[in-house]
Amino acid sequence: MCDSKLFYTVIIIVSLVGITLSRENLSLTKAEKQKLDQFKDAVSKISFPAEWMQQELNLVRYLRARQWDVQRAKSMLQETVAWWEENNMKDIHNEDWTSIEKDYPLHTDGVDKFGQPEVYFCNVMFPQIPSLAFVFAFAEWDLRGAAVQGRLNRVIRWFFKAFDDVHQKSIEYHKLGKTNGTQWNVIADMDKLSRQQHLCIQCLRFYTELALILESRYPGGSDKLFVVNSPSIFQIVLSLINPILSKSTLNSLKVIGANKEEWGKAVYSHFAKDQLPENLGGTRKYSTVWNEI
Structure with missing residues (x-):
C-alpha cells in the first residue's frame, strides 16, 4: 500500500x-490515405524490432507528427527503431x-x-x-x-x-x-x-x-x-x-x-x-x- x-x-x-x-481521429481523407500507402511502401524494408511499429495506426501518427511528409515521417520512424535497439527496449521488461x-x-x-x-x-x-x-x-x-x-x-x-x-x-x-x-x-x-x-x-x-x-x-x-x-x-x-x-x-x-x-x-x-x-x-x-x- x-x-x-x-x-x-x-x-x-x-x-x-x-x-x-x-x-482519436481515425478517419483519413483520400489524400491522406494515399500518403499512408506511400509511407507503408517507403518503410516496407525496415526491420522493425517491435510489431506495433509497422501497424497502420502507428504509421498514421508518425505521418501526422510530420505534417504528412512521407520522408520526414520515415526518418522519424527510423530514429525510433534506432533508439529502440540502442536502448535494448525489447529486454527492458526482463531486467532486474x-x-x-x-x-x-x-x-x-x-x-x-x-x-x-x-x-x-x-x-x-x-x-x-x-x-x-x-x-x-x-x-x-x-x-x-x-x-x-x-x-x-x-x-x-x-x-x-x-x-x-x-x-x-x-x-x-x-x-x-x-x-x-x-x-x-x-x-x-x-x-x-x-x-x-x-x-x-x-x-x-x-x-x-x-x-x-x-x-x-x-x-x-x-x-x-x-x-x-x-x-x-x-x-x-x-x-x-x-x-x-x-x-x-x-x-x-x-x-x-x-x-x-x-x-x-x-x-x-x-x-x-x-x-x-x-x-x-x-x-x-x-x-x-x-x-x-
Whole structure:
C-alpha cells in the first residue's frame, strides 16, 4: 500500500479509445490515405524490432507528427527503431528492477468506470473510455537522491519500462477488438512540489527526457493532459518542455492551480472517485504488487 502522506502524484491515464466512443481521429481523407500507402511502401524494408511499429495506426501518427511528409515521417520512424535497439527496449521488461522498484514504486491495478483494467504507478492511474492507466506517487520519488547516487539514468529507464508496459497493454486491447485506437490521458498533481527534491539542476533532465520520448517515440499517444495544484515553480518545468512538445500536445495541456473546485470539474468529469487517490479527493487504494491487475 502506498504511503498515505503523498505530496506529488502524477497520474497518467491511458485511455484506450473505445469502439463506440472514439476520441482519436481515425478517419483519413483520400489524400491522406494515399500518403499512408506511400509511407507503408517507403518503410516496407525496415526491420522493425517491435510489431506495433509497422501497424497502420502507428504509421498514421508518425505521418501526422510530420505534417504528412512521407520522408520526414520515415526518418522519424527510423530514429525510433534506432533508439529502440540502442536502448535494448525489447529486454527492458526482463531486467532486474529490484533495487529501483522499492524506492520508486510503480503499480498496475484497478479498472476504470467502463470496467477496463488500469495501470498504476503507486498513485498513478489511467481511465476514460475503455482505459488503461499508470500512476506514481512522486513524493516518494527522490530525483535529487537518484542524481546524487548516480541512479538517475536507471530511474528514467524505469519510467520508460512502465511507459512501454502501458503502451503494449493498449495495443493488446486493440488487437482483441475492445478498442479501435489507443490514447492516453494524463493527470499530474503538483501539490507541494519540492524545488530541492524534484527541481534540482540534475533532476530537470528527467522531465526533458520524458517529453522527448513522448513526442518522438510515441507521437499522438496522449489525448488530454491535466496539471493540477500547480505552484508557480512548475513554470520551470514548463519552460523546459514547452519547446519539446508538439502543437497538438500543447493544445491538450491544461495547467490548473490549487483551486480544487476548478480542477475538480476537469478531473471528476473523467474519473470516478473510487479510481482516484485520496489526495485528489478519491478513495482508491493501491496494490503493493507490480503489474497486478
